[in-house]
Amino acid sequence: MFTLYASGEPLNQGDPTEYERNTQFDNHYHDCDECWIIIEGRGQVISEGIPYEVSGGDCVATGRGHHHDFPWVQEPVLGIWFETTLEEEKRKGHLWNHTHGVARPLFDRV
Secondary structure, eight states, rough: OOEEEOOOOOOOOOSSSSSOOOSSSSBOOOOOOOOEEEEEEEEEEEEEEEEEEEETEEEEEEEETOOOOEEEEEEEEEEEEEEEEOOOOOOOOOOOOOHOOOOOOOOOOO
């Protein structure tokens, strides 16, 4: 499970972004697919380059190698996340272009 709140000191230790944020969450990718199920709260997610307004009951699915971020929270978020099996280099955790190499998505959006 995860919780995410608006912060008076927003921070992104991940790959650079040009959009505003009020969270301390990082723009990152994985060597697996990842899903977030939002249980309660409201905010904005960026997944595969597309912004989505999310709230309780929503599911966000991001494909392997695609960046995703949770830059904005309007109401504190409670969610659960899960990942599929690691592929390619099988690196665990949050990955960033500036540290781990350029993301290589399995599929690009058409």
